[in-house]
Amino acid sequence: MSEQSTATAFVPGHVTGFFSAHRTDDPATTGSRGGGLTLSDGVRVRVAAAGTTRVVLDGERVEMEPVGHVLDAFDATAHVTVESDLPVGSGFGVSGAAALGTAYASNTVFDGERSENDLVRLAHVAEVVAGTGLGDVVAQAHGGVPIRVEPGAPGHGVLDGVPTSSRVEYVAFGELSTAEVIEGDTTRLSRAGERALADLRERPTLPHLMWLSRRFAREAGLLVPEVEAVVDAVTDAGGEAAMAMLGRSVFALGTGLSDAGYDPQVCETYPSGAHLERE
């Protein structure tokens, strides 16, 4: 049942402040626990049925493995146009957003018979199999300030949230390989991440999430010097900032980065998860 030949979905960005990695033999139950923020800066994905597949990201033809996996699940070929407000490879969940947006839009274009949970599961599995992320997809499907309580796709994973909304500022200094970190030894970071999660659940507020994220970055040994300097500068100016996991990026609440003299991108926490746009 093809009701439309094109469809567009919006998926919010997502920065993780802390996480633990959980691998199983099944990509649907593999995932991460942790806390982060979804962002009004996000990714718009347009899918158009076509005889061959072509993925264009911000005007340039690219390979995006998770997007390919999603199209394969629909047994479909398509022109996929991805427009991102956010830098790629910098810890904002662009690959997860591209996969999830492709799933939502493809469902409309190609058969329209999957539920939201089906589509989230499909995109989560695509991202895990590609090694590009463990928890962005479920967080981006949830929106707000998601707490990943249990890892994995819908049916396995469990989410909660910090009830809040905030202006968010961010700066990005370049890429950091997600695959290298999450496919390496994650014992130390996962121990730090589990501790942060338990503490956040005791007191689920946004300032506490930021503080726990800074502690996590130190304990997990993931803090990059140039990022540390910026986080410290924001803290010294009385603000709240943390490192985006995994990217050479800093996110801050309110006017934290501006107050410390930086020239950040500005957005907000996003109240909604991924959704189709009306044509």
Added chain:
Amino acid sequence: MSEQSTATAFVPGHVTGFFSAHRTDDPATTGSRGGGLTLSDGVRVRVAAAGTTRVVLDGERVEMEPVGHVLDAFDATAHVTVESDLPVGSGFGVSGAAALGTAYASNTVFDGERSENDLVRLAHVAEVVAGTGLGDVVAQAHGGVPIRVEPGAPGHGVLDGVPTSSRVEYVAFGELSTAEVIEGDTTRLSRAGERALADLRERPTLPHLMWLSRRFAREAGLLVPEVEAVVDAVTDAGGEAAMAMLGRSVFALGTGLSDAGYDPQVCETYPSGAHLERE
């Protein structure tokens, strides 16, 4: 920890198309299964700390039992200002929205230490105890076009969704008592509701949800003659409409009611669940 003396939350409206009722000894596991639409027309709730409690709905002082239960859980008194885009008692989930909005705003004003799931649970229990609804709160916390797969508050209930967005039109002819129906014999309606849910999960599309809702209203014996006439008129004009459970109201996709010659209210499905507004 009182960070602000006032806070405001927005909660989307919710119309149920079909449902089954599930009662247990515990209001947190009591609830409904079913399908419906959340609406961009909704309820804005402002909570201000005050020495005595006063609830004002659209300019008039009222008693709203679920709102009282929520404030009691915070051991607080407050001035609660509820502004509703939607008619009360007409099947749009205004009482659930008032309870959920009060929970979100009170958390900011009074202690700020509860998670989203905690707040949804609190409002769900308040609504069940007051007898004003079984499933609106969890649907309004989810947003979109929620499918209530398992009944009850977070930790018990399970939600999915129809991945779609649509213009929605509605007309309301007056009140119908929710308590009278859900506290009576629900055997027949629950059988019809379970059948509709199983069929929707097989093919989770919006037109299918509307068709199943019409079948449910007939099978459950809940169709009011004046509502039936309008639903039939929309169908005759080639549109999709159904009765809001529980109210003397009709909701339709796209321009269904306009095309049939009615003068409806117009809104959209709402992509987000309940959320705080930035002050």
